[in-house]
Amino acid sequence: MVLTGGKCEVRALGSPRWLQADHQFLARRRQTRANRAVARVRRTLSRKNHLYLYARIGGLVLLEIVLVVVLVLMCIVGIFLWTRLAAASARTIGAPAGELETLFRGGVMCRYVLTSGSLVRLEFFDWGIRLRGIPVSRWIVPTWEARYDELAIAELVALPASRIAVCFRLRGEANPIAFLSDRTLAILPELEKRGVPVNRSITQIRRVRELYE
Numbered sequence: 001m002v003l004t005g006g007k008c009e010v011r012a013l014g015s016p017r018w019l020q021a022d023h024q025f026l027a028r029r030r031q032t033r034a035n036r037a038v039a040r041v042r043r044t045l046s047r048k049n050h051l052y053l054y055a056r057i058g059g060l061v062l063l064e065i066v067l068v069v070v071l072v073l074m075c076i077v078g079i080f081l082w083t084r085l086a087a088a089s090a091r092t093i094g095a096p097a098g099e100l101e102t103l104f105r106g107g108v109m110c111r112y113v114l115t116s117g118s119l120v121r122l123e124f125f126d127w128g129i130r131l132r133g134i135p136v137s138r139w140i141v142p143t144w145e146a147r148y149d150e151l152a153i154a155e156l157v158a159l160p161a162s163r164i165a166v167c168f169r170l171r172g173e174a175n176p177i178a179f180l181s182d183r184t185l186a187i188l189p190e191l192e193k194r195g196v197p198v199n200r201s202i203t204q205i206r207r208v209r210e211l212y213e
Contacts, residue, residue, distance in 0.1 A: 088112060090142035091175055098125035102190055106181035108133075108141055109165050109208055115141060115180075122179045124190055129168070131179060144177045146170060148194045155199035156184060157211065164202060166191075167211060176211050 089110040102124035107115040108131060119137040123130045128148050133141030152171045157178055158164045165178035166187050181187060188198045205211065 087142060089144065089175070089177060091144045091146065091177075093128075093145045093147065095125070095127050095130070095145055095147070098127055101125060104179070104181055104183055104187055105134075106179055106183075107163070109159070109167075109178040109180055109211070110142065110144075110176075111208065111212060113141065114208060120179065122181070122187065124194075131177060142177075144168075148191075148196055151191075151196045153197045153199055154188065154191045156188075156202045157205055158202055159205060159208070174212060178211060 089112060100123055104122040105118040106120055106122065107117060108120045109115075115137070119133055120141055121130075121132055121134060123132070128146050128150070130143065130145045131141075132138060132143040146168065150170055152169045155167050155169070156164050157167045163180045163182060164184045165180045166184050167176055167178040169176045179187070188200060192198055
């Protein structure tokens with residue numbers, strides 16, 4: 001209440017300065033608390049995101065390691081099985097080393113192994129013939145030896161869409177083997193002049209197992 005000019009007036013007085021300062025202090029304090037709460041939430045979310053990221057990366061690395069180990073084991077098992085299967089068609093007679101007279105390169109066709117390219121050597125010696133792989137393929141290509149007088153016949157056979165092969169059959173044994181080559185017409189004369197019977201007629205077969213029937 002204020003008395004002015006003989007009149008009595010009522011005016012609203014502002015808040016005291018100390019009260020205004022207290023309000024401002026409380027507002028800043030609430031804001032600070034809110035900011036700290038937000039910061040704590042952000043730090044918590046950041047830690048969780050980092051942990052999730054680390055867990056995911058660790059899981060991917062572990063999966064890659066497991067896949068690599070599985071592939072290595074599969075390769076080892078495959079090589080072992082292929083080696084065992086190739087050994088089933090092997091035939092060695094303990095022949096002397098001898099001097100190599102003629103050499104042809106090509107592939108092999110037998111019960112469990114069929115190769116293309118020039119992974120196999122057909123070697124002619126004075127005592128007989130030897131089929132074997134080149135150094136990088138000897139673990140998958142069987143070594144097959146026979147004396148000339150053990151060979152019953154050398155005949156031509158061919159699979160569909162394949163090179164013509166010279167099939168070597170033994171006397172009294174059911175263990176033939178075929179040599180795939182583009183030079184079959186040059187191989188047969190080499191056998192003939194060493195006394196091996198040959199058959200120049202080409203026998204078409206649909207699958208390798210027909211050689212053993």
